[in-house]
């Protein structure tokens with residue numbers, strides 16, 4: 001029996017959230033799709049692993065764009081529409097902010113959140129609520145415009161708040177609300193989820209982040225992020241998608257400016273009209289296009305012109321007592337010695353000590369996350385990729401343990417006990433772990449940095465010019481919706497939509 005068909009409509013490289021979302025959407029439209037995944041499992045970073053007989057979440061803290069049952073947001077709705085039946089658990093709070101002079105737990109819901117900020121910094125309710133409402137208005141516009149692009153004039157008439165704020169940084173818009181510094185600090189913790197300091201972060205990104213996470217709350221799958229990726233893969237196969245594991249794609253084949261297939265590491269040449277790539281454009285344009293002469297100069301300029309964003313460093317522990325016994329009260333803790341996001345961003349370029357950590361205790365949203373009498377506790381920071389590129393193979397083990405140790409020490413001070421005395425299992429994930437496991441360029445999980453020069457609005461406008469090779473699409477954090485599991489799904493859908501639109505165009509031109 002032949003392993004592959006002679007021809008597919010679309011080959012998707014990478015069977016993780018983005019690639020599987022593309023596959024689901026294309027299969028639903030009756031297209032013949034092959035997914036090639038280099039691991040023996042689907043999911044990429046959306047996975048779990050087992051240590052000491054305990055299944056441990058590898059990455060997910062919380063997911064945006066899911067929404068409650070009966071009122072799902074775009075990612076939750078897409079998965080439901082595709083028949084991917086995930087058991088979602090709501091995360092109980094937005095976060096606990098532990099920053100100089102403030103120990104405050106904030107909950108989702110725009111008014112609730114504003115009231116709780118006001119309780120910590122009296123007299124701020126009206127202004128904070130107004131700011132959050134503005135975020136929500138911009139969020140609604142972004143959602144509508146990403147589905148129904150419109151002329152600039154129409155946009156101005158229908159989406160005034162979006163247009164008015166699009167050219168401003170987060171800090172500039174926050175400054176216009178004249179909020180005391182402490183209230184500003186309480187609004188800032190999620191910054192690390194988009195990875196740019198507020199002087200550089202376009203307000204549009206902050207608005208979407210706050211409206212989604214604070215407005216609707218966040219969710220996790222009961223059986224870890226791997227529940228989602230496994231169910232997506234199962235559903236895709238049930239819809240006729242061919243998924244082949246342990247198939248590493250080495251080359252994307254191009255002729256006269258158009259893709260016609262891929263070659264795998266084991267030498268199979270497989271043909272298709274379209275290829276959707278999880279590997280970063282940096283990787284594709286520098287080493288995957290065959291022949292090299294088909295790589296347009298503009299493509300190399302584009303990847304060189306973009307700044308890579310953040311990687312991840314996590315210390316994931318299973319502890320020998322329950323969260324309650326240890327006095328861990330919050331699902332999500334953001335802990336730092338300053339809330340100056342621009343300063344924190346600059347610090348992330350190095351190898352620590354890192355000053356801003358995000359911690360998760362899964363049991364507080366999912367009591368069954370670990371065996372009875374234990375709990376999980378992870379400490380994460382998101383360093384920039386640059387610093388980690390300087391670590392030599394000889395130094396790697398030492399640096400990794402030093403950084404992990406500093407992070408544990410910092411959280412010990414906050415928690416008031418020594419985590420080390422309670423560790424049953426401990427796993428350290430570094431940018432190298434991620435690069436090794438997923439093949440992501442330099443271990444970067446956030447795609448390209450959001451800046452005032454290179455932001456979502458500009459990217460929407462240059463998207464067409466950045467189609468350097470016909471039939472080649474990308475799906476991953478390097479695309480328009482950016483980083484995270486929810487955006488990975490949206491990026492995958494967008495790549496599939498581009499393919500479907502192009503198919504229609506070519507059909508009409510026949």
Ligand SMILES: Cc1cc2nc3c(=O)[nH]c(=O)nc-3n(C[C@H](O)[C@H](O)[C@H](O)COP(=O)(O)OP(=O)(O)OC[C@H]3O[C@@H](n4cnc5c(N)ncnc54)[C@H](O)[C@@H]3O)c2cc1C
Nearest residue numbers: 014016017018038044045059061062249439476484485488
């Ligand atoms: C520690 C950590 C914590 C995180 N926390 C959160 C969180 O709380 N919330 C959130 O929303 N997001 C979080 N993220 C980010 C999120 O996990 C990712 O953005 C998302 O899962 C990426 O999905 P993806 O499909 O774009 O790519 P990936 O998961 O990177 O998958 C890419 C896939 O492509 C495959 N592949 C690559 N090259 C090839 C090739 N040449 N041939 C065949 N297959 C190939 C890989 O094996 C992999 O399966 C976290 C990430 C980390 C590391």
